[in-house]
Amino acid sequence: MSRSSRDASDLYRSVWRWHFYAGLIAIPFLISLAVTGGLYLFKDEIDQWLNADIVRVEAQSSPTVAPQQQLDAAVAAHPGEAFRYVPPAAPNLASEVDITTADGKQAVYVDPYTGEVTGTTAYRGSVMWIVRSIHSLSYFGETASMIIEIVGGWSILLVLTGLYLWWPRGRRGGVMTVRATPAKRLFWRDLHAVTGLFVAGFILFLAVTGMPWTTVWGSKVNELANGHNFGYPDGVRVNVPLSDERLAEREKTTWSLEQAQLPESTPGGADAQSIGLNGAVRTFDDLGLAPGYAVSLPSDPSGVYTGSIYPDDLSRQRVVHLDQYSGEPLLDMNYADYGPLGKSLEWGINVHMGQQYGLANQLILALACAGIVLLCVSSGVMWWKRRPSGKLGIPPEPKDPRRLRGVLALLAIGGVIFPLVGASMIVMAVVDALVRRFSVRRGVAAV
Structure with a gap:
């Protein structure tokens, strides 16, 4: 084998090895995220x-x-302190009275025509809220949600290494078509x-646009985007005295306004x-807020x-924030007021959630999610059929270990951008080094 062929083979093995590691880490979570x-x-x-029996009326x-009157009826049926009212969107x-x-x-x-209570659910306790919290892993606690940031970074690595492995290099079969039979x-x-x-x-897009929600990287980007009074010039529309209370502490808010302070x-x-x-x-109706807006009450x-x-x-x-005594808007902010960073982040999040382009957005991403599940399942079956009996089946290491160092140097760039991902890569590099040392001692080419 010529030197160039040997170098190419070593590079392929290095990339394949790290593609395998990325799959071990990301694939179980990718299935959960896709579903x-x-x-x-x-x-x-x-x-x-x-x-339907609760939220729909005639x-x-x-x-x-x-x-x-609707709020009073809700509180009479369920005594407590109301903190939010949502007029019907249709x-x-x-x-809804929270x-x-x-x-x-x-x-x-509450039926808005009769003022009668139609039913109740736990606040943010619907099936879809539970699905959302499982999706972000926040259902399992704050620490568990940090895993999503790590998985996002490894998913990006999985795609980039996968594209390198897919590259035809003169082949025709298996590039755009599927050969053989399922056996x-x-x-x-x-x-x-x-x-x-x-x-x-789609994986790259969803991983990148999902990062703003993450614990470490997302919070830092949030600080950057909101570094100057929500990320916009001081006193947008009016010069507003600000309290120490955050908008996100009162209600669900768009990501770019999580650090926004209430006037x-x-x-x-x-x-x-x-x-x-x-x-x-x-007042909100006169100002033209879109139907379905929520009203947070003064605390x-x-x-x-x-x-x-x-x-x-x-x-x-x-x-829109209203002075509760004069009814004057203290702050009135819409998408047009966001800076370039805020606009791009909000657009990415809206598309990520299947909202921006209506049914087409939903269907295309649903097909992409189905494709991601198929991708993960096929990788598991392929690995099971390839692995040696009784072994994990880690792809063979390159003959020249320096090829691995080169790949690691490229991975380090992503690790700097995403710190938690970088930390996990260091752990994985140490594990890989131990695996290779163990293999050499045992005289085994691959585990």
């Missing part, structure tokens, strides 16, 4: 179907009951390669009267009424 993510694409449809031509949907009760937070649904390992190898080619871009209301005196929920809803005398909406169409995304 839960595919379901969450249709969150509204699934939740409304499962809870649309009527008669006027709706005042928001405060004529056939119920209003209440902190002795038994925890509850989402109480043969060649079939699964080709199926894995061809499926990987078609879903590679403060200014009492007009001891006898100052709040505009009340009715006045706040009337204290200096608190504000916050109207927020994060719809499928990013151009209609909006957050």
Whole structure:
């Protein structure tokens, strides 16, 4: 074998070895992410179907009951302190009143035409909220959610090394077509390669756009994006006195506004009267907030009424804070006010969630999720058919160990960008070194 051929073979083995390690780490989580993510694409449809008897009402031509009356009915049925009111997004949907009760937070649904309570669920306790928390691993605690950041980085590595291994190098079979039958390992190898080619871009996109939600990298980028009063010039629209309370502490908010501080209301005196929920809803309607917006109620005398909406169409995304006494907007921010970084991040997140382009967005990503599951399953079958009996089947190491160092140097770049991923790569490099040393001592070419 010529030197160039030997070098190419060593490089291929090095890449293949790290592709295998990336698969060991990422594939179990990729299956979970694909299944839960595919379901969450249709969150509204699934939740409304499962809870149709609670969230759906008969649309009527008669006027709706005042928001405060709806809230009072909800609190009467489930005593506690209301902290959020959500007017119905469509004529056939119920209003939602979120209440902190002795038994925890509850989402109480009210028929807006009659003011009667239709039912209740745990606040953010719907099936799709549980699916979402499993998707992010937050269901298993804050530490577990850090794994998603590691998996995202290894998924990027998995795609890049996979594309290198897929590259034809003069071959025709198994590049765009699948050969043999399911009984043969060649079939699964080709199926894995061809499926990987078609879903590679989706994996990269979903991994990168999912990173803003991660614990370490996401929080740092969040700080960068929100470094100057939400990431925008000080005093957008007005020069607002800010409290120490964060918007994200009050309600679910878009990612780029998680660090946003709430403005403060200014009492007009001891006898100052709040505009009340009715006045706040009337003002938000007059300001043109998109249907389905949520109203967060003031938590204290200096608190504000916050109207927020994060719809499928990013151009209609909006957050408005009202002084609870004067009813004047203290801050009115929409997507057009975001900086370039905020806009690009929000667009990526909206597409990631299947929202931005309607049903087409949902269906395309659902097919991509199905492809990711097929990719993972085919890799497992292919590995099972290839591995030596009783061994793990790690791909053979290069004859020249320096090839591994070169690949590791390239991986280190990604490790610097994503610190948790970098730390996991160091651990994996140590494990690989121990495996190779053990193999040499045993006189075995591959484990």
